[in-house]
Amino acid sequence: MVTGAAGFIGSHLVDALVEENKVIGYDNLSSGKKEMLEHLEGEENFELVVGDILNKEDLSEQMERCDMVFHLAADPDVRVGAENTYVHLEQNIIGTYNVLESMRKKGVRDIVFTSSSTVYGETDVIPTPEDFGPLKPISLYGSSKLSCEALISSFCETFDMRSVSFRFANVVGPRSTHGVTYDFVHKLKEDPTELEILGAPPGTSKSYFYIEDCIDGMLYATKNAEQRVEFFNLGSEDYITVKRIADTVCRELGLDDVEYRWTEETGGSKGGWKGDVEVMHLSIEKMKELGWSPNHDSAEAIAMTVRALTDNL
Numbered sequence: 001m002v003t004g005a006a007g008f009i010g011s012h013l014v015d016a017l018v019e020e021n022k023v024i025g026y027d028n029l030s031s032g033k034k035e036m037l038e039h040l041e042g043e044e045n046f047e048l049v050v051g052d053i054l055n056k057e058d059l060s061e062q063m064e065r066c067d068m069v070f071h072l073a074a075d076p077d078v079r080v081g082a083e084n085t086y087v088h089l090e091q092n093i094i095g096t097y098n099v100l101e102s103m104r105k106k107g108v109r110d111i112v113f114t115s116s117s118t119v120y121g122e123t124d125v126i127p128t129p130e131d132f133g134p135l136k137p138i139s140l141y142g143s144s145k146l147s148c149e150a151l152i153s154s155f156c157e158t159f160d161m162r163s164v165s166f167r168f169a170n171v172v173g174p175r176s177t178h179g180v181t182y183d184f185v186h187k188l189k190e191d192p193t194e195l196e197i198l199g200a201p202p203g204t205s206k207s208y209f210y211i212e213d214c215i216d217g218m219l220y221a222t223k224n225a226e227q228r229v230e231f232f233n234l235g236s237e238d239y240i241t242v243k244r245i246a247d248t249v250c251r252e253l254g255l256d257d258v259e260y261r262w263t264e265e266t267g268g269s270k271g272g273w274k275g276d277v278e279v280m281h282l283s284i285e286k287m288k289e290l291g292w293s294p295n296h297d298s299a300e301a302i303a304m305t306v307r308a309l310t311d312n313l
């Protein structure tokens with residue numbers, strides 16, 4: 001089962017998995033779209049079930065047919081938590097609990113989970129390794145992902161299950177529906193002379209990595225993980241500022257002389273909103289020791305994404 005199958009990352013994951021596996025995509029289509037998967041129509045290895053992970057009975061019924069879960073369904077919007085303190089608790093923590101509980105009841109032992117770099121909060125160790133601590137998330141989203149990791153670990157140890165959790169840097173690529181690159185491409189399509197940028201110059205510095213690297217890394221580590229409960233950072237080997245992203249997007253769109261208008265609303269922070277980490281660069285040494293490394297750096301990933309997104313505008 002892939003929860004969140006009709007989303008950005010989920011739909012790419014399904015594409016890779018159906019080559020060798022029967023896949024049930026489970027998605028409530030809240031931010032996901034059926035069109036993300038329409039190219040799989042007629043694919044006998046794939047079935048989309050429209051359902052909500054908050055609906056325990058339905059989820060358990062579908063779980064009956066599964067032997068492994070990739071759990072991606074979540075509310076991925078970091079900003080929401082500063083306005084509504086319940087969303088991430090419900091969609092992410094309770095949702096993950098429901099997935100684990102239905103797995104336990106149906107004897108499904110393997111879960112792969114999409115966590116996030118936001119579990120680290122602002123760190124003073126850059127690049128940040130998996131064993132950095134104490135973990136002090138600065139957003140409710142980050143705390144929800146950390147809570148999910150803890151729930152998964154305890155279910156695995158208590159009920160003889162296995163897990164691989166990935167702390168992702170920012171994933172970019174075709175079919176993305178949110179994030180800074182998506183935002184800039186769409187804003188510049190509306191007005192190619194001026195770009196509103198959330199935060200203060202030069203903005204946050206973060207790692208971005210391409211969706212193909214993301215799926216490849218996930219599947220590689222899932223196959224090769226050795227511990228019962230594993231954690232891997234997954235991202236590119238560098239990090240770039242928002243200013244550099246804006247420059248890259250403008251160059252890819254062939255735009256000169258775009259005026260950048262920084263909102264500077266976060267009281268001295270370079271972030272675009274409350275809970276936006278200023279510097280995020282994950283150490284991917286653990287993945288490299290396992291034998292995997294990404295093919296693209298942050299700027300390449302952004303440039304490839306701009307090309308993919310503009311093809312679809």
Ligand SMILES: NC(=O)c1ccc[n+]([C@@H]2O[C@H](COP(=O)([O-])OP(=O)(O)OC[C@H]3O[C@@H](n4cnc5c(N)ncnc54)[C@H](O)[C@@H]3O)[C@@H](O)[C@H]2O)c1
Pocket residue numbers: 003004005006007008009010026027028029030031032033051052053054071072073074075076091095114115116117167168169170171172177
């Ligand atoms: N995109 C990134 O850069 C990034 C970074 C770190 C972690 N993640 C995590 O990766 C996962 C996928 O992210 P994405 O970028 O593809 O986001 P997305 O919004 O495109 O995908 C999430 C999917 O989950 C579905 N969903 C949400 N709530 C649901 C529910 N209650 N029941 C069933 N389905 C539900 C949505 O409809 C959507 O299809 C998320 O868990 C996210 O937190 C993403």
